[in-house]
Structure formats: structure tokens, C-alpha cells
Amino acid sequence: MRRLAGLTLAAWILASAPGLAQPVVVASKIDTEGALLGNLIAVALTQSGIPVTRRIQLGPTEIVRKAIMAGQIDVYPEYTGNGRTFFRRETDPVWRDAERGYETVRALDLQQNRLVWLAPAPADNTWAIAVRGDLASAEKLSTLGDFAHYVLAGGAVKLAGSAEFVSSPGALPAFQAAYGFKLRRSQLLVLAAGDTAATIRAAAEGTSGVNSAMAYGTDGALAVLGLVALADDKKVQVVYRPAPVIRALVLERYPDIRRLLELVFARLSLETLRKLNARIAVEGFDAKSVAADFLAAAPVTAK
Amino acid sequence: MIELSNVVKTYAGRRIVDGVSLTVKRGEVCALIGSSGSGKSTTLKMINRLVEMTSGTIRVGGEDIERLPPEMLRRRIGYVIQSVGLFPHWTVEENIATVPRLLNWPQPRIAERVRELLGLLRLDAREYAGKYPHQLSGGQQQRVGVARALAADPDILLMDEPFGALDPITRGEMHAEFAHIHETTKKTILFVTHDMDEALELADELAVMEHGRIVQFGSPRQILDRPATEFVHDLIGMSQIGLKRLAVQRVAERMRPGEPAPGDAIDASATLKDALSRMIERHTDRLAVRDEAGRVAGAIRLADLVA
Amino acid sequence: MNVPGNKVLLLLWLVGAAAICLTGFVTHAPNRLVSGEPLPLWTVAGPAALGLFAALGAVLIVAAFLAPNRTPHFAVGVAAAMLLLLALAIAGEAATALLVPDHPAARTSLGPAFWIVELAATLIIVDAVQRRRTGPLMRLLVALVVSGAVGLLMVSGRLDALSILREFATHRDTFAVEFGRHCLLVLAALVPAVVIGAPLGVAAARRAGLRQGVFAVLNVVQTIPSVAVFGLLIAPLSALAARVPALAALGVQGIGAAPAIFALIMYALLPVVRNTEAGISGVDPAVVDAANGMGFTPRQVFWRVEVPLAMPVVLAGVRVVLVQTIGLAAVAALIGAGGLGAFIFQGLGQYAVDLILLGAVPTILLALAADLVMRTAIDLAGGTGRTS
Numbered sequence: 001m002r003r004l005a006g007l008t009l010a011a012w013i014l015a016s017a018p019g020l021a022q023p024v025v026v027a028s029k030i031d032t033e034g035a036l037l038g039n040l041i042a043v044a045l046t047q048s049g050i051p052v053t054r055r056i057q058l059g060p061t062e063i064v065r066k067a068i069m070a071g072q073i074d075v076y077p078e079y080t081g082n083g084r085t086f087f088r089r090e091t092d093p094v095w096r097d098a099e100r101g102y103e104t105v106r107a108l109d110l111q112q113n114r115l116v117w118l119a120p121a122p123a124d125n126t127w128a129i130a131v132r133g134d135l136a137s138a139e140k141l142s143t144l145g146d147f148a149h150y151v152l153a154g155g156a157v158k159l160a161g162s163a164e165f166v167s168s169p170g171a172l173p174a175f176q177a178a179y180g181f182k183l184r185r186s187q188l189l190v191l192a193a194g195d196t197a198a199t200i201r202a203a204a205e206g207t208s209g210v211n212s213a214m215a216y217g218t219d220g221a222l223a224v225l226g227l228v229a230l231a232d233d234k235k236v237q238v239v240y241r242p243a244p245v246i247r248a249l250v251l252e253r254y255p256d257i258r259r260l261l262e263l264v265f266a267r268l269s270l271e272t273l274r275k276l277n278a279r280i281a282v283e284g285f286d287a288k289s290v291a292a293d294f295l296a297a298a299p300v301t302a303k
Numbered sequence: 304m305i306e307l308s309n310v311v312k313t314y315a316g317r318r319i320v321d322g323v324s325l326t327v328k329r330g331e332v333c334a335l336i337g338s339s340g341s342g343k344s345t346t347l348k349m350i351n352r353l354v355e356m357t358s359g360t361i362r363v364g365g366e367d368i369e370r371l372p373p374e375m376l377r378r379r380i381g382y383v384i385q386s387v388g389l390f391p392h393w394t395v396e397e398n399i400a401t402v403p404r405l406l407n408w409p410q411p412r413i414a415e416r417v418r419e420l421l422g423l424l425r426l427d428a429r430e431y432a433g434k435y436p437h438q439l440s441g442g443q444q445q446r447v448g449v450a451r452a453l454a455a456d457p458d459i460l461l462m463d464e465p466f467g468a469l470d471p472i473t474r475g476e477m478h479a480e481f482a483h484i485h486e487t488t489k490k491t492i493l494f495v496t497h498d499m500d501e502a503l504e505l506a507d508e509l510a511v512m513e514h515g516r517i518v519q520f521g522s523p524r525q526i527l528d529r530p531a532t533e534f535v536h537d538l539i540g541m542s543q544i545g546l547k548r549l550a551v552q553r554v555a556e557r558m559r560p561g562e563p564a565p566g567d568a569i570d571a572s573a574t575l576k577d578a579l580s581r582m583i584e585r586h587t588d589r590l591a592v593r594d595e596a597g598r599v600a601g602a603i604r605l606a607d608l609v610a
Numbered sequence: 611m612n613v614p615g616n617k618v619l620l621l622l623w624l625v626g627a628a629a630i631c632l633t634g635f636v637t638h639a640p641n642r643l644v645s646g647e648p649l650p651l652w653t654v655a656g657p658a659a660l661g662l663f664a665a666l667g668a669v670l671i672v673a674a675f676l677a678p679n680r681t682p683h684f685a686v687g688v689a690a691a692m693l694l695l696l697a698l699a700i701a702g703e704a705a706t707a708l709l710v711p712d713h714p715a716a717r718t719s720l721g722p723a724f725w726i727v728e729l730a731a732t733l734i735i736v737d738a739v740q741r742r743r744t745g746p747l748m749r750l751l752v753a754l755v756v757s758g759a760v761g762l763l764m765v766s767g768r769l770d771a772l773s774i775l776r777e778f779a780t781h782r783d784t785f786a787v788e789f790g791r792h793c794l795l796v797l798a799a800l801v802p803a804v805v806i807g808a809p810l811g812v813a814a815a816r817r818a819g820l821r822q823g824v825f826a827v828l829n830v831v832q833t834i835p836s837v838a839v840f841g842l843l844i845a846p847l848s849a850l851a852a853r854v855p856a857l858a859a860l861g862v863q864g865i866g867a868a869p870a871i872f873a874l875i876m877y878a879l880l881p882v883v884r885n886t887e888a889g890i891s892g893v894d895p896a897v898v899d900a901a902n903g904m905g906f907t908p909r910q911v912f913w914r915v916e917v918p919l920a921m922p923v924v925l926a927g928v929r930v931v932l933v934q935t936i937g938l939a940a941v942a943a944l945i946g947a948g949g950l951g952a953f954i955f956q957g958l959g960q961y962a963v964d965l966i967l968l969g970a971v972p973t974i975l976l977a978l979a980a981d982l983v984m985r986t987a988i989d990l991a992g993g994t995g996r997t998s
Contacts, residue, residue, distance in 0.1 A: 030956060031960070032959070057952065057956060061947055066844060067946065070852070138811055197961035198961050200643070205645060281643065282641045283714060284777065286781060353902060374905045384903065391897065403907060405910075
């Protein structure tokens with residue numbers, strides 16, 4: 001009996017002792033891109049012999065963020081632009097600059113939460129307005145400036161967007177202010193939830209006369225559904241560059257992770273992300289195999 | 304057999320039972336009668352300690368009831384209530400076997416006893432043993448209730464308005480059963496009722512209660528002939544006192560042995576009231592009388608009833 | 611006008627027929643995101659299948675007009691079951707036929723007509739079983755036979771081209787994990803709810819003051835939206851886990867299974883307490899009086915008389931709680947507890963209806979199965995017609 005107690009105690013101590021061959025808990029947010037990036041991280045780590053526990057698609061941003069702060073997960077892909085809300089700096093213009101935004105959030109998270117932001121992907125994901133392909137070619141629309149001219153000239157427009165997109169000062173109002181156009185209420189179709197899948201689908205099918213939609217730069221569905229994302233040449237939007245966020249403690253335990261993930265994320269351009277997202281969201285392949293295939297084509301090692 | 308000495312029960316400042324002293328001799332049937340609120344049910348329940356008395360002594364079979372744990376006491380006392388309270392999830396047989404099982408009787412003895420009691424209560428064992436209470440009529444349920452109370456051969460039987468929930472015809476049958484059971488088992492029985500006619504018919508002695516006290520104790524004849532107070536008087540209902548007197552006497556007491564009479568015979572154990580009723584029915588002033596064995600033993604005349 | 615025969619059967623037949631005529635049996639879409647084109651039954655079913663379908667439909671409509679005491683319930687049930695399986699097979703064949711080799715993203719989904727026909731067929735079977743007054747074991751057998759047949763169809767691979775099964779194939783290993791997690795969540799909530807709730811119910815039955823207090827609290831708890839409870843529990847449980855590391859080591863954390871289970875237990879308490887209280891209070895006082903008078907000790911009265919008599923009502927409460935918890939556990943995925951709800955929420959985010967169904971359909975089936983098993987158990991336990 002005492003031996004059993006002693007063994008249990010020893011096991012308990014060992015289990016809570018840091019760093020003894022403990023698997024790295026890889027998590028992600030619940031959306032498609034989260035699944036993709038999370039799986040990329042997990043596959044890359046596993047291929048290098050680091051033990052991994054997966055909690056991919058754990059939940060929405062708040063849940064995942066709380067989890068890493070509580071130490072329940074070790075690494076997950078986050079977006080630089082989200083530093084705005086994490087650190088309550090909504091009006092700071094630094095977030096519109098990809099580089100400076102990354103530097104700011106990296107410094108703040110390391111200092112306040114002992115979380116390390118690793119090298120981001122070169123994909124400047126932002127909120128965008130996408131229009132139907134036929135509209136874009138008919139009216140020669142490729143930037144938001146073109147769109148503004150079209151609207152001001154009285155062109156037929158119905159934009160589908162979430163309530164947040166339509167009212168948040170950093171979203172549609174910022175576009176309107178910078179490019180000089182204003183959409184009337186009758187030209188908007190406001191959805192409750194924030195998902196671009198619904199808005200994109202509405203534009204693609206012309207539901208209720210919708211011919212433009214809120215979208216993300218890396219949405220995989222755009223090309224497939226015949227929509228064109230309009231370029232934000234005035235750089236109005238907050239830039240959301242994906243980057244792995246890892247607990248400092250875990251990084252100390254496995255320092256190779258830094259180089260590994262830097263190599264992986266360096267290959268993720270906006271185009272690449274779109275293509276990979278499309279394979280999951282539109283063609284229905286599962287994120288794990290899409291990630292594995294992508295890395296198998298050109299494996300990464302830390303050395 | 305049952306002795307109550309100055310038993311008092313106080314509840315919320317009121318004396319529900321106010322110094323009751325009562326003796327029931329072995330083998331006798333005693334009725335506790337009164338209107339509602341007279342304390343008769345409470346008195347009964349103090350005997351098997353379902354209600355704990357405030358002061359006084361109660362002895363059963365000479366033993367002070369306080370000396371035993373209540374459950375042990377109750378297993379030696381048969382208890383029958385108005386709503387019967389058969390266990391719905393057990394068969395008739397299992398219901399009757401309740402107390403013997405509590406007393407850990409061996410199974411064969413229990414089975415034997417159940418058969419015996421079903422016979423005593425005139426229920427066909429083959430038909431009824433396996434039935435569930437909800438499949439029985441009210442009268443049959445109460446028969447099982449009585450059988451259950453008698454199962455462990457208790458010293459005494461306490462009955463709390465046992466026939467109150469039955470229709471008049473069934474109640475009449477049960478009264479006859481009661482007499483038969485008492486004769487066969489010779490148990491000491493104390494029963495509570497508010498029905499004076501029932502008390503007069505079934506009991507050897509009556510204890511009339513009012514406001515928690517016994518106001519008169521005596522045989523049915525004594526109560527009828529000399530009601531002690533106006534309350535007793537009213538309880539009896541003096542309007543048909545003559546008929547009530549007839550109801551407490553048997554044909555056997557007044558018959559003329561050997562005398563012939565025409566027509567169907569009446570049992571010698573029937574009451575004089577029954578005899579009168581039958582004479583009126585048949586427009587005759589004479590009835591043949593038969594004994595227990597069913598043979599014609601004599602006759603009774605109208606004149607005998609008023610003698 | 612008094613229509614003779616089986617009105618329920620007639621109504622279900624009409625609803626099914628209307629659905630087939632008016633809506634698509636399957637829908638075909640070029641990819642996962644866009645809405646599909648509805649295809650009616652007659653365009654996707656082969657002539658033999660269509661003929662069999664019509665024949666079975668004819669059997670049912672004829673049976674609907676027979677007088678109730680002459681309706682061949684067994685035949686009706688068999689015909690409806692065959693229809694159910696046939697519809698599934700037709701849908702599977704249609705999906706296989708519509709597969710386009712160089713467009714792997716193309717999807718064939720089950721359309722409204724399919725779902726309505728399946729629902730109607732199931733209800734017809736249920737109706738036939740009830741009218742024939744089959745015993746509990748027979749009912750269970752019927753359910754097992756029909757589910758077994760559906761399972762065989764799935765295993766045979768004939769349904770694999772359907773979009774919902776393609777989603778399943780994509781998520782196969784995660785599905786097993788989440789299904790297991792879902793069941794664990796339900797059990798982890800149900801057992802404590804009964805262990806806490808049953809004694810609480812007994813106490814509430816005995817003391818009027820306690821009863822009022824307990825039900826007041828539990829009623830308020832039930833009205834709080836579940837999503838809110840899950841969210842509200844995060845902060846206190848995180849704080850608790852931070853303060854007491856031993857709890858964290860055990861897995862009690864702010865997110866994940868712990869708050870989900872805690873919330874599920876809270877919601878499960880009311881039905882358990884309410885039914886236990888009703889069961890114990892519902893025991894005829896005369897029976898308890900007699901039991902006391904016979905010489906049972908209070909403990910014996912409780913275990914040998916009150917508990918067996920209260921059992922059917924208590925078990926009915928457990929049945930309700932089981933079904934409720936299976937459904938509610940789907941929300942747990944919102945706070946990272948996993949379970950079948952994970953697919954529902956992923957599907958909602960990606961606007962992929964089949965992914966939503968991948969989470970919703972098994973949850974519904976699990977709840978139905980649990981309900982049937984509990985009813986069978988209750989019927990077998992209380993089958994001697996005991997009432998208090």
C-alpha cells in the first residue's frame with residue numbers, strides 16, 4: 001500500500017515537473033484557416049520528432065487566448081492585428097502597418113504574458129470588399145478606389161456584411177472615409193454573425209440582389225465562387241498577419257521550434273493561403289491531410 | 304391484555320387525549336367510539352407507538368410498551384387501517400407475508416401461514432395469492448389487510464375504522480367475517496369507529512369517548528339501557544332504540560327449540576333485527592330456525608321478539 | 611366529412627407525397643459552399659426502384675383507408691421500414707451516379723424530400739408499433755432491426771458518395787474522438803446529477819420549507835441560457851484552478867470539459883430533483899402508514915416501500931435528463947470541451963451544412979436511442995402495473 005502511494009506521488013511529481021518529454025499542445029481557432037495553420041504547426045513539429053498533442057479547432061478567439069494564458073495549450077496561430085483588441089489599442093494606427101504591428105504585439109505579449117510571437121507569414125490578410133466577377137470585368141473594378149467611383153456614379157450596389165463589419169470604425173466606415181464613398185442603408189445587407197462564408201455565398205448566388213461581400217484576403221472561396229477581392233491601395237485596413245504564438249517556457253524547452261515554424265510560415269503567401277483554404281472549405285479535404293501534403297512536397301527541418 | 308392507565312397526549316398546547324384509562328380483557332372485542340376529534344384514533348395509535356404519549360402507562364400482555372423499541376412492539380401487534388394500505392408493488396401473498404418475513408420465519412412456514420389466512424378470510428388461495436392489490440375490490444383488499452395483520456399471530460389486533468371505506472353491502476359482509484374471525488382466532492381486538500351500530504353489533508365492550516375522555520364504558524346492553532350522558536344518548540340515536548336493542552341479540556337466545564315452522568329457515572346466529580325484517584318481508588309471524596350444522600332446530604315467533 | 615381509417619397514416623402519407631412532388635430529393639452542387647440544384651425523386655431513381663417505391667406507397671395509402679381494427683399494422687410497419695431503407699438506397703445510388711471524376715469538389719446532398727420521407731416513414735412505424743400494442747422488448751427489437759439495416763447499408767459503401775458521408779470520411783478519426791468525448795461529457799454530468807439530485811429530492815419531499823427553496827433556485831438556474839452559463843463559468847473556474855494547482859493537475863480548468871460538465875450538472879439537477887420529489891411524495895400515505903404500523907424501521911420503510919414505488923417516476927426523470935444532457939452537451943464545444951457540437955460549430959463557421967449535419971444527426975440519433983433504451987428499461991421494471 002505504501003509503495004503504491006509512493007509511486008503515485010512520484011508519478012504526480014514527475015508529471016508536474018516541467019519539461020520531461022511532455023508533448024507540446026498545439027491548438028487553433030475554430031475556423032478553416034485556423035485548422036490549416038494549426039495542422040501545419042502540428043505536422044511540422046511531429047516530423048521533427050517533437051511529441052505533439054492536438055487541440056485543433058478548440059473554439060473562438062477568446063477561448064483559445066484564455067487557454068494559452070492559463071497554460072492549457074502551448075502554441076497556436078494568431079493574427080498580428082488582433083493585438084488591437086488584446087491590448088486595448090483600437091485607435092492606434094500602428095496596426096495598419098504590417099511590420100510595426102507585428103513588432104508592437106510581439107513586445108507587448110512577451111513583456112506582459114510571457115508569450116513569444118514567432119516569425120509571421122508574409123500574407124497581409126485584411127478585411128476586404130469582394131465583388132462579383134462579372135461586375136468587376138464589366139465595370140473594370142480592381143481597387144477600392146474604382147469601387148468608390150462606381151458607387152458615386154450611381155452604380156447598383158448591394159453589399160453583404162456582418163453587423164461588426166458595417167459599424168466598426170476600423171472596418172467599412174474606415175473604407176468609406178478613406179475612399180470617399182458612402183453606402184446607404186438600402187445598399188447593405190447586414191448579417192448577424194461575422195462569417196465571410198455566408199456573405200461570400202450571398203454575393204455568389206446574388207441572393208436579395210447582393211453583388212458584393214465582406215471577405216478576408218485569404219478566403220479560399222473567392223476564386224472558386226467567381227468573386228474578386230478589391231485591392232486596398234490606401235492601406236486603410238488593420239493588417240492581420242498569421243504568426244505562431246508560443247509560451248516562452250515551452251520554447252525554452254524546445255528551441256528548435258522557432259526555426260522550424262519560421263521556415264513553414266515563410267512559405268505562406270496570400271495566394272498560397274487562399275489555395276490551401278480553398279481545398280479545405282470548397283473541395284472539402286480535411287485540414288490535416290492538406291497540411292501534410294503541403295509539407296510533404298517540401299519538408300522542413302530545423303537544421 | 305391491553306391496559307391503559309391515565310394516558311395523556313398533548314399537542315400544541317391542547318390535550319387531545321385527556322387521562323384515558325381502559326382495560327381490554329384477553330379475547331375480548333372492545334370498540335372505541337366517538338365523533339371526530341374525540342381522540343379515539345390517537346388513543347389507538349398510542350398503543351403501537353405510532354403516536355408517542357405525553358404521559359401515562361400502556362401495557363400489552365402485562366409488558367410496558369415503552370420497554371421495547373417501537374418496531375419490535377409493532378411486529379407483535381396487528382394493525383388494520385381504513386384505507387388498507389396494501390403494498391402495491393407486492394402480490395397478495397407477499398403482502399400477507401410482510402411481518403413473518405420481518406421476523407425471519409422460514410419460507411415453508413410463511414407459505415403455510417399465508418394459505419391458512421387466505422382460507423380464514425375466505426379467499427381462494429389459487430386465485431388470489433398471485434394477484435396485485437389494484438386487481439382486487441375494496442372488500443377483498445380489506446380482507447387481505449386483515450390477513451396481513453394476523454399473519455405473525457400477534458397478541459392483539461388494532462383496527463382504525465377498518466370498514467369505513469366500504470359500501471354498505473360489503474360492510475355487512477365484513478361484519479359477518481369479523482365475527483367469524485374473532486370466534487376462530489380468539490384475538491383481543493380494539494377497534495375504532497364512529498358508527499354506533501357497528502360498535503353495538505361487533506363489540507363485547509364499548510368505550511365512548513368525548514373530548515379526549517371516556518364518558519362511558521360497558522357492554523352494548525348497558526350502553527343502550529343506561530346511556531351515561533346526553534352525548535352518549537345522542538350518539539346512540541334514540542329514535543330507533545328498540546330496533547337497536549334487537550340488533551344486539553341473537554335468534555338463538557329467544558328461539559323455541561323443536562317447534563316446527565314453515566318456509567326457509569333463518570340462522571340461529573342471526574340477530575333479532577334480521578328475524579323481524581324477514582318476518583315483515585314474508586308477511587308471517589313465525590320463522591324456522593336452523594343451527595350451525597344447517598339442520599332445522601326450532602322456530603321463533605314475533606311475540607318472542609317483543610318479550 | 612368523416613374520413614374512415616387511420617388518419618395519422620393518411621396525414622403522413624400526404625405530407626410525404628407532397629414533399630416528393632414539390633421539393634428536391636437530393637441536391638447537387640459543384641462545390642461545398644454554393645447551394646445545390648434540387649433534383650426530384652423521379653429524375654434520380656431508376657425505374658425498378660421507382661416502381662418499388664410507388665408500390666410501397668400504394669400499400670400504405672390503401673392501409674390508411676381501412677377501418678382501424680382491420681388495419682394490418684404489421685404490414686404497414688414493414689412497408690414503411692422498407693420505404694425508409696429504399697429512400698436511403700436511392701439517395702446513395704443517385705449520389706454515386708452523379709459523381710464527376712474530374713470534379714472532386716462536386717457534392718450531392720440529401721434534399722428536403724428525403725428528410726421528410728424518412729421522418730414520415732419513421733413516424734408511421736412508430737404509429738404502427740403503438741397501435742399494435744407491442745411490448746417494450748418488441749419495440750426495442752424493431753428499432754434494432756431498422757437501425758441494423760441502415761447500418762448495413764452504410765457499411766456496404768452504397769451511401770459513401772453522399773456529401774454527409776464524405777464529410778464523415780474526411781473527419782473520420784476526429785469523429786470517433788468527439789463522439790467518445792460527447793458520451794463522456796454526458797456520463798460525467800449525469801452520474802453526479804443523480805448522486806446529488808436524488809437525495810436532494812428525497813429531502814425536499816420530506817420538508818416543505820426545503821422544497822420551496824430548492825425548486826426556487828433550480829428553476830432560476832434552468833432559465834439561464836446555457837451559452838451564458840458556459841461563458842460565465844470560465845472566469846471563476848480559471849481562478850480556482852490557478853489557486854489550487856492540484857485541481858489543475860486533475861484537469862479542472864477554466865475552459866474545456868470542467869466548466870462544461872459543471873454547467874451540464876446544474877441543468878440536469880432540476881429534472882432529477884423534481885422527479886425524485888414527485889415520486890416520493892406520490893407514494894400513498896396510507897401505504898407508508900401501514901408500513902410503519904407493521905413494524906418496519908424508518909430505513910426499511912424507505913428502501914423497501916417508498917423507493918420501489920417512487921422508482922418509475924424517478925426513472926422517467928432520469929430519462930428526461932439523459933436526453934436533455936445529450937442535446938445540451940452539443941453546446942459544450944463552444945468552450946473547447948469537444949463533443950459532437952464541434953462539428954456543428956465548425957459547419958456553422960464554414961457554412962457547410964453537411965458538416966453541421968455530421969454533428970447534429972448523430973446527436974439526435976444518440977438522444978433517440980437513449981430515450982428508447984430508458985423507456986424499455988422503465989417498462990420492464992414497472993411492468994407489473996404497480997401504481998402507488
